[in-house]
Amino acid sequence: MSTQFTLHGGIDTIGGTIIAVMCEGHRLIFDMGRVHHAKLPAFDAVLLPRSIRDLQHSGNAPQLHGVFQGDEEWDGKTLLALSHNHLDHTGLLPYVQPQIPILVSPDTHHMMTALDLVSDGFRKPLNYEEIPFGQVREFGPFRILLTPVDHDTPGASAMLIETPDMRMVYSGDLRLHGLHPNWTEDFAAMASAFKPDVLWIEGTRSPAVNNDNILKERDIEPALVEGLHTATGAYFTFYPRHPERVHSFLNAVKATSRTLVLTAESAYLFDEFEGPTASDTFLLLSDDEQTWSPALAQRVKERGWKTISSRELHGRDREFFVQLPYPLLGSLIDIKPAQGSKFFHMNGNPLGPHELAWDNLHRWLQYFGVDFVYTGSTGHGSRSDIHQLILQIDPRVVMPIHSLQPQRIGVSHIARILPVLGKAYTQSDLQTAGCPTQAELDAANAD
Template identity: 30%
Template sequence: MSNKTFFSLHGGVNVIGGTKLHLTSGTDELIFDFGATYEPGKGRFDQVLTVRPGRETEDSRAAGVIPNLSYLYSPTPSKHVAVFVSHFHLDHVGMLSYLDPSVPVYLSQPSFNLLRQLEVVGEGIGTHRDLRVFPYGEWIDFGRLKVLPLPVEHDIPGATGFYVKTPEGTLAYTGDFRGHGLHPEVTTAFFARLGELGTNILVSEGTRACEAPRPDAYSESEIGTVIESAVRPGKSAFFMIYNRNIDRIATFARAARSLGRELVLTPATHHLFRTLSPEEYRLARPAVFVTQEFRVKGLPPWIAGLDVPRLTVPDIAREPARFLTELPYANLNELVDLRPDGGSCFIHSDGPPLGEFDPAFRNLKQWLRDFDLALVFARSSGHASPEYLKECVNLANPDILYPVHTANMAAMPTPAHGILAVSQLYQKYYIPGRRG
C-alpha cells in the first residue's frame, strides 16, 4: 500500500451533479458527496431498464453509477473510510442509500436537522447507523487527514465546503455555492479562508461557468417582489418550488401575507416549513392542500394530527383569489377540477422540472397552455454567476483548479497564479499536483 496522497473523481465530470470525490492517503480514505446524476435520456438506466431487484449495487457499480469500491457496500468494511456530505440536494446525496449502514457519514447540524424531517416525509437516504454531526470551523482528525468544514451559502440549509490537510499538501472542495443568496458574505469568507490557509488543489463546482447574462437571474432577496408582481387581483395563483429550500418557502409565506392571500402547501412542504422554520411558520399559519390522492387514502400521520386548516380542490376552486397555492408537477392534474380563470398565474420557483433539458418541462408548459395559465419565473440559482465564480477562485488562489459539476470545464476561470486542469473520471491526481 502506497502512503502517497491522491484523489480521484467518480462522478460530476462534464455533467452537472453526481459529484463523488475520493481522497486517499495511505490506509485512510474520504469520499466527499455521493450524489446521483440526473440526465434524462442519457443514463444507463431509465423507466424501462432498471436495476435488478436484489442486485441493485452490482448493477450500479457496473454502470459507473456508484464508485466501483466494494468495501463501501460491505457489512464488514475493510478500509478506514468515511463520507462527508456538503449538502442534501439529491445530486450530492442521492446514492447514499447504497452505502453500508456502518460507513460513517459526516454532515452539518442544519443538514442533519433537514435529514431527520426528510425521513418523516419519506425522503430519507437509507438507514445509516453512524451519522456524525460536525461543528463548523473545527478540525476533524481522520488518520493522516485533517478536515476543516466551513459554511457556504447555497439554496438549502447546511451547505458546506471542506478544506483538507494531507501529509503532502492541501485540498479544498467547494460543494455548491453562490454569491447572490441572503448571506453572500458566508461564501466569500470561505474562499478568503482558503486563500489564507494556502490551497494546493481546489475542486470547485462551475455550474454556471459559461452562462450568458439573463434578465431573470434574480438574487434571492428579489424573489418576493417577483412573486407579488406576478399575482393578478381576482385570479388564481399557483407555484412550484423545491421544498428543501426552506428560505424560499418563507419568501412565499411573506408574499402571501403581503398580497392578503392564504398560503396553501402540500403536506410534505408544510411539514418541512413547520419543523425547520417555526417562527416563519407561526406567522404564516399555512393551510394543507389535500389533493385527490390524500382525499382517497387519507393524510399521513405527521399531518393528520395537526390543528391546521385543510383545503381540498373544491375549497380552492370556490375562492381562487383567496389563496396562493403550491402545485407541484406531480399534481398538475388537479387543474382539471381547480378550473382556473384564463390569465391566472403559475410561478415556477426552482421546482422540478427545472428546464428544457428535462422532457417533463415541455409537458409542464403544455399543461399550462391547456389551462391558459401565465408561466412566470421567480428563480434564483443556487450556483455562482461566472463573475462571482472568478472572484472566488481568485480569493482561494489555488495552485491547480479541478472543475466538477459543470458541463463546460473550459469556461472555468484560470487561477491567477495557478493552472486550470481538465478533470477526468477515475484518474489519480496526486497531492500537491503530480499526476499519475
C-alpha cells in the same frame, strides 16, 4: 504513502460529484450523488435499478471497493462526507453500507432526518456523524473541516481537507446572490488562508457571464407581489428543501391579500427549520393526504394546521397562492383555473428542458390555460462569481467540476487541471500543472 485523489463522478455533469482521497491506507470520499448523464442509459420512475450493480454496470455509479452493499465489508478506514443534501450529492446513499460514518453539518443532518420521516428520503438508518462548522475531525492522517456556504438549502458546506503532504478545498455548491453572501465570502477568506494545493470548485453556471439576467433570492418576493396582483388563480412550485424561501411567499401573500396553500411536506420542512408555525400561517392542500407519513400526519395534528382540497379551491381563484408540485398537477382538473391564472416556477422538479417531465408540465398548464412564469433564483454563482472566488482563494491548482462546460472556468495566472474521470492524481501532477492561456480561455467562452 503520499496523498492521491481520484474523481469518480461529477466532472462533466451538473452534480454527481464523487471524489476519493487516499492517504496512508485511509480514504475520505465526499459526496455520493447520482445524476442523469446525457449519454448514458437512464433509470426512471418506471425503469428501476435492482441494486447498485445495475447502476454500476450501466455507467451510472462508480466501482468503489468496500462502500456499497454487496461489496466487501467496511474496513474502518473509509469515511464519507457530504457537502449538502441535494440529490445530485446524496442520490447513491441508499446503496451505501449502513455502518460507514457519514460526516455532515448539523443542518444537513437535520434535513436528511426530516426527509427520511416525511418525504422522498432514504428511510434507512445511515451512520450520520454531525460535526459543527469549523470543528476539525481527525481521521487517520486526515484533518477535515466543514464551513458554511450560501446555497439554496440549509446546511450547505464547503470542505477544507489536510493530509501531511496535501491541502485540499472542495467548494460544494455555492452562490453570492443569496441571502447569506457572507457565508460564501467567509469560506473564500478561510480557504485563501489555508493555501490549498488544489481547489475543486463547481461551475454549474459556467456559460453565464454574470448575474444580470437572473433573479437574486431577495428579488423573488417583489416579483411575486407584482405577479400575484395581476393573476387570477396562482400556483407555484419550488424545492421544499429550501424552507427559508417560504418567507418570501408569506410576505407576498400578505401584500396581495391571498392565503398561502402548501403541501404538508413543505409545511413540515418549513416548521422544522423556520418554525414553530402557528395554525393560521397557511393552509395545507389535502389532495395527497392519503400519502402523508405518520410523522407528517402527527405534525399536522399537533400544530392544528387546516386543510383545503382542490375542489374547495374552485371558483375562489384570487383568494389563494397554491403550491402545485408536479405530482399534484392533476388537481387542476378539480380547481378548473379561471382565465388569467399563472404558474410560478421557482425551481423544483422538473427543473428544466433536460428533464422528461418538463414538456409534460407545459402541456398541463397550456391545456388549463395557465401561464408559466419563471420566478426562481438559482443556487449557483455565475462564472464571474466563481472566478472571483478562485482569485481570492488563489490555490496552486484549480479543478473545475460539477459543470457541463468546465473548460469555461479558469483564470490565466492560476494553474488548472480539467480532471479526467478515474485518474489518480498526486502532488507531482499538481506541481507540474500549467496555467490556461488567455487565448484558450477566450476560445472556451467565445459565445
